[in-house]
Amino acid sequence: MHSYRSHTCGQLRKSNVGETVRLSGWVHRKRDHGGVLFIDLRDTYGITQIVAQGNAELERVRAESVVTIEGEVVNRAEGTVNAKMPTGEIEVAVKSVTVQSIADVIPFQVSEDDGAGEDVRLKYRYLDLRREGMHSRVRLRNNVIAAMRRRMWDEGFQEFNTPILTASSPEGARDYLVPSRLHPGKFYALPQAPQQFKQLLMMSGFDRYFQIAPCFRDEDGRADRLAEFYQLDMEMSFVQQEDIFKVMTGVIGGIFEEFADFTGEKRRIEWLPNMGYVEAMEKYGSDKPDLRNPLVICDVTNVFKRDDVTFNAFKGVIEKGGAVKAIRAPKVADKPRSFFDKLNDWARGEGAVGLGYITIDSLSLEGEGRGEGGAAPLEGKGPIAKFVPPAALAELCKAAALESGDAVFFVCDKEEKALKFAGRARDRICDDMGIREKGVFKLFWLVDFPMYELDEKTGKVDFSHNPFSEPRGGMDALNGDPLKVIANQYDCVCNGFELCSGGIRNHRPDIMERAFAIAGYSKDVLEKKFGGMLNAFRYGAPPHGGCAFGVDRIVMLLADEPNLREVYAFVMNGQYEDPMMNAPSDITEAQLKDLHLKLNLLKKVEAA
RNA sequence: GCGGGUGUAGUUCAGUUGGUUAGAACGCUUCCCUGUCACGGAAGAGGUCGCGGGUUCGAGUCCCGUCACUCGCGCCA
Numbered sequence: 001m002h003s004y005r006s007h008t009c010g011q012l013r014k015s016n017v018g019e020t021v022r023l024s025g026w027v028h029r030k031r032d033h034g035g036v037l038f039i040d041l042r043d044t045y046g047i048t049q050i051v052a053q054g055n056a057e058l059e060r061v062r063a064e065s066v067v068t069i070e071g072e073v074v075n076r077a078e079g080t081v082n083a084k085m086p087t088g089e090i091e092v093a094v095k096s097v098t099v100q101s102i103a104d105v106i107p108f109q110v111s112e113d114d115g116a117g118e119d120v121r122l123k124y125r126y127l128d129l130r131r132e133g134m135h136s137r138v139r140l141r142n143n144v145i146a147a148m149r150r151r152m153w154d155e156g157f158q159e160f161n162t163p164i165l166t167a168s169s170p171e172g173a174r175d176y177l178v179p180s181r182l183h184p185g186k187f188y189a190l191p192q193a194p195q196q197f198k199q200l201l202m203m204s205g206f207d208r209y210f211q212i213a214p215c216f217r218d219e220d221g222r223a224d225r226l227a228e229f230y231q232l233d234m235e236m237s238f239v240q241q242e243d244i245f246k247v248m249t250g251v252i253g254g255i256f257e258e259f260a261d262f263t264g265e266k267r268r269i270e271w272l273p274n275m276g277y278v279e280a281m282e283k284y285g286s287d288k289p290d291l292r293n294p295l296v297i298c299d300v301t302n303v304f305k306r307d308d309v310t311f312n313a314f315k316g317v318i319e320k321g322g323a324v325k326a327i328r329a330p331k332v333a334d335k336p337r338s339f340f341d342k343l344n345d346w347a348r349g350e351g352a353v354g355l356g357y358i359t360i361d362s363l364s365l366e367g368e369g370r371g372e373g374g375a376a377p378l379e380g381k382g383p384i385a386k387f388v389p390p391a392a393l394a395e396l397c398k399a400a401a402l403e404s405g406d407a408v409f410f411v412c413d414k415e416e417k418a419l420k421f422a423g424r425a426r427d428r429i430c431d432d433m434g435i436r437e438k439g440v441f442k443l444f445w446l447v448d449f450p451m452y453e454l455d456e457k458t459g460k461v462d463f464s465h466n467p468f469s470e471p472r473g474g475m476d477a478l479n480g481d482p483l484k485v486i487a488n489q490y491d492c493v494c495n496g497f498e499l500c501s502g503g504i505r506n507h508r509p510d511i512m513e514r515a516f517a518i519a520g521y522s523k524d525v526l527e528k529k530f531g532g533m534l535n536a537f538r539y540g541a542p543p544h545g546g547c548a549f550g551v552d553r554i555v556m557l558l559a560d561e562p563n564l565r566e567v568y569a570f571v572m573n574g575q576y577e578d579p580m581m582n583a584p585s586d587i588t589e590a591q592l593k594d595l596h597l598k599l600n601l602l603k604k605v606e607a608a
Numbered sequence: 609g610c611g612g613g614u615g616u617a618g619u620u621c622a623g624u625u626g627g628u629u630a631g632a633a634c635g636c637u638u639c640c641c642u643g644u645c646a647c648g649g650a651a652g653a654g655g656u657c658g659c660g661g662g663u664u665c666g667a668g669u670c671c672c673g674u675c676a677c678u679c680g681c682g683c684c685a
Contacts, residue, residue, distance in 0.1 A: 029645075029646080029647095031643090031644050031645065031646095031647050031648095032641085032644095032647090033641060033642055033643070033644065033647075033648085034640070034641040034642070035641075035642035035643095036641095036642040036643065036644080037642095037644095038643075038644050038645065038647085040645070049644085049645070051643080051644090053642075062636090063635090076643090077643075079643085080643055080644075080645085082644095082645055084645085085645080088645085105618070105635075105636060106618085106619095106635085107618060107619070108618080108619050108620090108635090109619075109634075109635070111646085112634090112646070114619055114620060114634065114635085115619075115620045115621085116619055116620075117619085117620085117677075117678090118677080118678075119676085119677055119678090120618095120619075169685090172684080172685040173683080173684050173685080174683085174684085192684095192685090195685095217684065218684095219683055219684045220609095220682085220683065220684080222679085222680080222684090223678095223679070223680090225684070349611090349612065350611095350612095350680090350681085351611080351681085462685085463685055464685080465685060466685055467685060468685090469685095501685095573677080573678090574677075574678065574679085575676090575677085
């Protein structure tokens with residue numbers, strides 16, 4: 001017999017009764033009854049109850065110790081069968097025990113979720129990973145990655161590796177930098193994405209590339225953002241936007257279908273029609289709207305412009321070019337005052353003046369008609385209502401499609417800021433109303449991004465997203481108003497998360513020069529920073545495009561977890577420190593010397 | 609860089625208006641228990657109330673500062 005195990009802890013069934021077996025695993029739980037001792041023995045495959053009588057050695061071991069036991073598989077007596085366990089019909093009667101490793105007292109419970117905080121979980125991540133939830137989520141992540149590889153290969157893509165030590169790129173996020181020993185004073189950068197390499201592979205004629213690619217960005221963290229993360233990165237040649245959508249809708253949709261029941265609840269997958277960037281911003285105030293939220297934003301600036309509307313707080317902003325955005329909240333007029341106060345408090349906490357609203361108590365049958373069955377409102381209530389006379393209220397009802405019993409919330413600011421804040425209010429109101437749809441993944445492609453945007457501070461035109469994207473209309477488009485240029489660029493959005501970003505690339509060096517010139521980058525700068533790729537374009541570049549899906553965000557959605565750290569085995573905390581490995585850490589003088597570096601920190605740090 | 613929240617036993621938390629010896633649950637230690645499966649029972653150990661300063665007769669509680677964690681804003685082409 002194998003010296004550690006003949007079976008796993010998830011394997012034995014009634015059919016094994018009578019066999020002598022050997023099991024190894026962790027002591028999950030101990031139930032000592034004096035004369036008889038039960039231990040739930042756990043490995044990654046499952047849990048088997050073992051039973052011992054008068055075994056002093058087993059009685060001594062603490063939870064999470066590792067033991068090997070040999071014994072006989074026996075039927076559990078009637079009434080002692082545990083229907084909750086796959087192995088619950090049998091147990092193993094211990095004959096001999098080898099203690100492989102005694103565990104110290106553990107800092108938090110492995111056998112249950114005792115609510116231990118993230119800092120202590122990360123410090124003892126290996127213990128945390130033994131726990132059922134983390135263990136299964138890490139397996140989910142591995143399975144998702146395997147499925148991605150399989151599906152991409154099935155579509156005719158090959159997986160490539162691209163360099164980790166590469167050159168700093170001037171745009172985008174901050175780079176993680178690695179000093180060079182052989183080249184004093186010079187630095188490698190870790191890739192923010194394999195963007196240029198995958199495009200170069202298209203220049204090399206490989207046609208279909210993919211990679212589960214590690215990416216590094218030195219920006220502050222968020223629940224859905226880490227310093228290092230993985231993307232399903234892909235690129236294809238001789239394609240248009242729709243070709244990318246077709247392939248990746250299949251691959252990603254397939255992944256969602258494949259793992260939709262991970263949480264035990266079978267969730268639906270819905271692909272909604274492509275949405276334009278402008279529509280997303282105007283209706284949802286976000287470039288990654290959660291379409292499980294039915295609320296939409298509309299513009300009611302004209303209502304507040306009326307002479308008979310006397311709400312000067314909004315009027316003043318409108319006169320300076322601002323706008324009023326409205327969010328209709330259906331059938332909440334009878335909610336207690338606290339419902340509205342809570343939202344108002346939230347808005348103030350977010351730095352807004354408040355969240356004004358009007359409730360529509362009833363609509364009369366007389367007055368101006370507003371279509372079938374509708375009529376002018378009899379009255380509105382709420383802090384702003386007294387500034388809005390009936391005729392204006394009627395226009396408001398029409399503009400925001402209000403019905404009797406509805407409330408409407410207002411955000412007033414400069415157009416862009418108003419939309420952004422209305423977008424967040426939209427989500428907040430939805431959650432307070434409890435109307436976010438459950439059990440569904442709502443996916444869609446967000447298209448028609450603007451190529452450029454105006455930097456508010458400098459007044460300069462800059463790339464709004466990816467500078468390598470193809471401007472729709474080519475050179476002609478670039479000779480017009482840059483702010484009207486649409487890029488062949490797209491995102492894939494799911495339940496309020498940006499899952500993917502991509503584009504059809506600009507493969508013409510002349511157009512690229514022009515595109516960068518508009519954003520204020522001279523030919524010299526372009527050559528210096530992207531010379532390698534630009535050169536490649538000059539030797540026959542195929543039209544190409546692609547995208548990159550955030551692997552971890554997909555896993556996070558499938559696992560129904562609000563935080564990326566819940567789906568990663570080893571991960572840094574919110575400050576990008578690893579409390580287990582003690583990273584980042586000091587280095588020795590010798591290492592510094594090798595790298596030709598001398599520390600002269602601009603900000604004084606206390607010596608350890 | 610900025611803002612919100614949190615910080616009390618190994619873990620998760622409670623702690624009233626400032627008032628005597630800072631509590632609970634789980635975990636831990638010792639003991640009892642032959643059918644449990646979140647076993648049960650008895651006893652016990654375990655605290656620089658994040659840290660520093662202040663107010664006060666008296667501070668876990670109030671004030672100031674600081675640190676850590678966390679969520680968000682900025683940032684993330």
